[in-house]
Amino acid sequence: MPIKIVNTLNDLIWRDFIEAQPQANVYHTPEMFQVFSNAEGHQPALWAAIKDDGTLLAMLLPVQVSLQNGSLHAWTTRAVVYGSVLTIQGEDGADGLRFLLREYNTFARGKFLLTELRNQSPIDSIQPVLSECGYAFEEHLNYLVNLDVSEDVLWHGLSKSCRQRVHISIDKGTIVQEVSDSDQLEAAYGKLQSVYQRVHVPLAHISLFKAALDICSPLEMCKVFIASVDNTCIGACFNLIYNGRMHAWYSGSDRAYAAYNPNELLKWHSFLWGKAHGCHTFDFGGAGRPNEAYGPRAFKAKFGGELVNYGRNVCVHSPLRYQISKTIYRVARKISTTSPKPCQPFAKQVNNIFMYLAYNRPNPPFIGITKGNQ
Template identity: 30%
Template structure:
């Protein structure tokens, strides 16, 4: 088994597109996107069998919050929905083993921890992860399975039988009450969306928000590049909720082919605009896009730990969907520094709360 950081774009694209668990987060398009984001460095590992045939791909990102000492204390490697493997069980295990070995080598002195955010089950392969010091952590998610292609009914909540009646009512009330779902017309509207997100993450979620360059570059890649043979934008969509000329919410959602759309960033001024339900409409905007474009699913990208009460999970549950626990798989690369950084983060969060 050979591992390389060089891979043909054509081979990579074909591999991801043909894989049953393929996702935008393992694609060359997202690799190219992350190269343009400040304080993010993408990494791709390609595995080739003895016949030099591509049998595995892992795409992850090194990311941090600050420069200097802050970079040392906030660096991490995150892998969304990977790696992707092919072949029989023996080959998959050999491929995974080789990829993890190289990943540990690439990250050990560069990231405090490495984390896989899973979009499918690794239950049968956890022993391979454990061999390299990884630990499985329970994490829940909701995935809304969408109606099959061919359903020609109007795109409303009625197309989703598991959506609660209260959600359907809120969508109707929000839209009839003057709220609009729009595409960002300019960078100023995107900044309004970003400012809502910034305050949400700083004062309520108390977790780092991606740098502005992330949103700016995503925006630049949400319009099709003509002439384009594909029906979807290269990366995904941004939809904003507007009321009386003001942006009051929105969603940033990557899209993968005709398969799935993902809720990456979402927000809404729900307390200030109770009758417009901006967070509900933002979620619906992505689901509506998926229905209009015959996608298979809408992925909420996480709803917390199973043993911890989480209001967001209750909010998302009312859209319907399958509750899954694909979990996260994490390796602490530098335990001493990690514990120090975690203590510092908790203290900082406490001061922000005060």
């Protein structure tokens, strides 16, 4: 079967393809491609396998995420396929994916460290093809909350302590409102910044969030909520929406207002908004690896969701550089905790970069009192 690879698609063909695939998610949409295109440090690409008759067989949308330019670019860049691969069903889809990944791997070799596929749904049928093409499966957990139930059932799905925290937050006067302008967005981003700086994990540039607000919010594909007390922003959450699924994207809160429980209230508010607007599922966006401690997992577990393990698939394109990066990470981490203070800022910066990239961690080890970046 003759197959060709293309790197551009007609918008109508693109939309028809994802609408026909049950496993399509928000990260497969042209809108999110535009968001990443407008975000500093992000470089999205489109790879699609097409038959001679024009049938689209498989799609890959890797986003190169870079933390440094110049000579360190290849050492501090990885490609993340946030929505994983998307194929038609059957042998044609598998053949198209196999051909696509082989061509892509040839292109990627030596250009960046690795490519990570973040599986948003079960893809057991194509795991043999992924393994054959060098994409090793890694277990990764997630929580999915069913919103297609009554509000009472949804409420009692929360743990008792979680319900109490929501009540306390409301009683203390915490209010939740939707972000609608740049000033509110900057306040929300500020909450993320303080959390990510505290745990020494790089945060995406604000341009990513501005693009999401500009491009996706008018289409009801992005909702940003902030929790406030006396007109002071104390927490924020960013959600993506597509085809009935509400996806937790980023969130953070101010430690000084931990007693106000903004994180619990923001999640409960997101549930209610999603339910009222036709969403059937709230996707927590990841809960870490099964055999590794991950603080936010306990927070997410309180909301009564189903624990799933769709995993991720990773292909290392530069094995030697990858191993060196891991070594640099270990050394930098040791220096940042044991060296004299003048050496620590530089060591911490190096540590941040290589923890994020070389150790392939999409989620920070612990974000505030709640959850990590998706």
